[in-house]
Amino acid sequence: MTAVLERASLKHRLAEKGVDRVLWLLLPGAVFVILLFVYPFLYGLQLSFQPKGGGSPFQNYITFFQDDYLAETVWITLWLGLPAALFNVLASIPIAFRMRGRFRGKRALTTLLVIPITLGTVLTAEGLLAFFGPTGWFNRILMALGADEPAKLTHNYWGVLFSLIITGFPFAFLLTLSYLSGIDPTLEQAAATLGASKRQRFRTITMPLLAPGLAVTFCLSFVLAFSVFPSAVMVGNPAGETHVMSIAAYETALRDNDFAMGSAIAMLMALVMLIVIGVVLIWRTTLYRGATGGKG
Amino acid sequence: MSGRFAELHLDQVQRAFGDTVALKGMDLTIKGGEFVALLGPSGCGKSTALNCLAGLLPLTGGRITLDGKRIDDLPPEKRGFGMVFQNYALFPHMSVRRNIGFGLSMRRTGKAELNRRVDEAVRLVQLEEHQHKFPAQLSGGQQQRVAIARAIVLEPPLVLMDEPLSNLDAALRLEMRTEIRRLHQSLGLTTVYVTHDQEEALALADRLVVLRLGEVQQVGSPEEVYAHPVNRYVAGFMGYRNMIPVTVGSQEGEHATVHTEAGVKLVGVKREELGSEAVAAVRPEDFAVVTEIGANTIEAVVEIVEYHGREQAVEARLRDGTQLHVRTNSRLAPGDTITLKVPAERVLVFA
Incomplete structure (x- = not known):
């Protein structure tokens, strides 16, 4: 009996000091994060400052920005990642909006919208090639309708963008749907009884409450799209218009055996992502971020 | 659509959800300025009736007319009835003032007029000190006052209240009850009030409508219903334990x-x-x-x-x-x- 009491009181004393022993369960996770993320990251960071050919520690970074073929990858990747993320977030709003209520076939439709997650980029790329390729269904229909030549939608920018949209949309949609479901529907009803039209309700109630969630959704969608690699190779033009940063890093490190330069490109990739996320999150701080339901 | 009306008429109003009929052909006439309480246990159809009146639920049968004009086909924003929700439904991203002024700004009321009317409403519900706070910073009773002020600032022809006191503790409930009665006496706004609490209904209403399983059991003044319940169900609700x-x-x-x-x-x-x-x-x-x-x-x-x-x-x-x-x-x-x-x-x- 006394042992039990003492044990309870120890737990109590620890809790008083803010120590929760359940949190020790985080330890294995923390070890893995350190081994598999922090260590490789720091290793890559210091490696990037040791250029293969010697010289200034910043030589790799200088080379990157002096070599147009490499420097260009930043814009190429942004030009893919930003529109893809933006499209995915914007497209998921009206669909998520419609999907809030109960209606026949809701589950089937949700499944259909989410299935692309399970496909993986390779299968998506194959499908894109078969559908949008020069002899694919899309072009056959186009030709049958009287087009002079097949539209070029694969092995270029568009192929990669389509692939990013197909694989990225389900994420954006699921996140947006959960943020939207968190908004108390009686708020909109209240706005309606106060004379707000559908459009006014969306603008004054739903959108301000949803925007912080959309910012997060955009960041995650962007990170997914920015690190595009397989589809840029398979349905893009990896030597030209879809020569994205991850391909540049891969080629430099594993084809040219310049790990230091490859690390520098990877670091720059991380930096660009951080800048975009930073800008979005700073904008997010200007929004209302409190509760979106219940008693307000 | 604002101002007084002579008669609001519910004619065989029916609402079904799939196979279950929540409201079975309700007939009721509400006169301008009246305080009507819909009373019954949960599932009796009282909230359904209120939502039908507000326009938040379309009818599956019957009609609602306001001074002879049919309104049941209008969306809520065109009816212009004020509503106080059970969970208050205050806009969490707006200050108390902006919450109260929301309806006015949707009507594109001029700034001076808007400020004047919001000031008046804030004073009416005694929230002067809290008018720049956000809903999350207010207590339950204060939130309730904001919700009421927001609904009545437009001086709507009809105010609908859906169990507005059920989230408050007992002492505050009594205080707010008196407050609601006082507001009704001073403003004379026609009110339909939904509750499961017979004491609340008796204390507030000019007329009671007792509902059970979607059917009206008895309509009458508090005295009538209290002293002369028409059946054992109403009697049970009126304290015949x-x-x-x-x-x-x-x-x-x-x-x-x-x-x-x-x-x-x-x-x-x-x-x-x-x-x-x-x-x-x-x-x-x-x-x-x-x-x-x-x-x-x-x-x-x-x-x-x-x-x-x-x-x-x-x-x-x-x-x-x-x-x-x-x-x-x-x-x-x-x-x-x-x-x-x-x-x-x-x-x-x-x-």
């Missing part, structure tokens, strides 16, 4: 003589056409503990005694096992055998 199963003996005019299962004879007021089986409804406070067995007396054994200050709430059991609720000033103890007397006009006999 004792429903003693009886067999009907003789009937004479408005009186009926009935017998409990143990054979005790009671005389009561006949409220419905009776068959051979009936219930005798008695309020706990209408029993008097007496010393002598006589007319309309009944013997019971005390089981549980609760001390309530001036009186005691007693649970007693008749010889046939029927449980009785009694409120009395006499000091009783569990195990006591008591004789209870109830005047014939206080016994209501329902089929």
Whole structure:
């Protein structure tokens, strides 16, 4: 009996000091994060400052920005990642909006919208090639309708963008749907009884409450799209218009055996992502971020 | 659409959800300036009726007319009825002032006019100190005031309240109840108030509508419904906690003589056409503990005694096992055998 009491009181004393022993369960996770993320990251960071050919520690970074073929990858990747993320977030709003209520076939439709997650980029790329390729269904229909030549939608920018949209949309949609479901529907009803039209309700109630969630959704969608690699190779033009940063890093490190330069490109990739996320999150701080339901 | 109206008419208003009919052909006429309470337990259709009035639920049958003009096909934003929601539904990203001014700004009211009317509403619900706060920084009672101010600032022809006090603690509930009554008396806004609390309904309303399973049971002033419930269901809701199963003996005019299962004879007021089986409804406070067995007396054994200050709430059991609720000033103890007397006009006999 006394042992039990003492044990309870120890737990109590620890809790008083803010120590929760359940949190020790985080330890294995923390070890893995350190081994598999922090260590490789720091290793890559210091490696990037040791250029293969010697010289200034910043030589790799200088080379990157002096070599147009490499420097260009930043814009190429942004030009893919930003529109893809933006499209995915914007497209998921009206669909998520419609999907809030109960209606026949809701589950089937949700499944259909989410299935692309399970496909993986390779299968998506194959499908894109078969559908949008020069002899694919899309072009056959186009030709049958009287087009002079097949539209070029694969092995270029568009192929990669389509692939990013197909694989990225389900994420954006699921996140947006959960943020939207968190908004108390009686708020909109209240706005309606106060004379707000559908459009006014969306603008004054739903959108301000949803925007912080959309910012997060955009960041995650962007990170997914920015690190595009397989589809840029398979349905893009990896030597030209879809020569994205991850391909540049891969080629430099594993084809040219310049790990230091490859690390520098990877670091720059991380930096660009951080800048975009930073800008979005700073904008997010200007929004209302409190509760979106219940008693307000 | 604002200003007073003469008559709001619900004509066979029906609402079904799939196969379940939540509201079965409700007829009701509400006069301008009236305070009407819809009363019933959960699932009786009272909130459905309110949402139908607000336009938040489309009708599946019947019609609603305002001074002869049909309104049930209008969306809520075109009806212009103010509504106070059970969870208040305050906009969490807007200050108290912007919440209250929301309806006015949707109507593109001029800035000076908007500020003047918001000031007035803020003063009316005594929120001057809190007008720049956000809803999350307010207590439940203050949030409730914001919700009421937001609904009445537009001076809507009809204010709808959906159990507005059910989220408040007991003391605050009484205070806000008086507040709502005071607002209604000073502004004269026609109000439809939904509640499951008979005391609240009796205290606030000019007219009560008692609902059960989607059907109107009784419509009348608080006095009428309280004193003359039309059936055993309304009686149960109006404080007739004792429903003693009886067999009907003789009937004479408005009186009926009935017998409990143990054979005790009671005389009561006949409220419905009776068959051979009936219930005798008695309020706990209408029993008097007496010393002598006589007319309309009944013997019971005390089981549980609760001390309530001036009186005691007693649970007693008749010889046939029927449980009785009694409120009395006499000091009783569990195990006591008591004789209870109830005047014939206080016994209501329902089929």
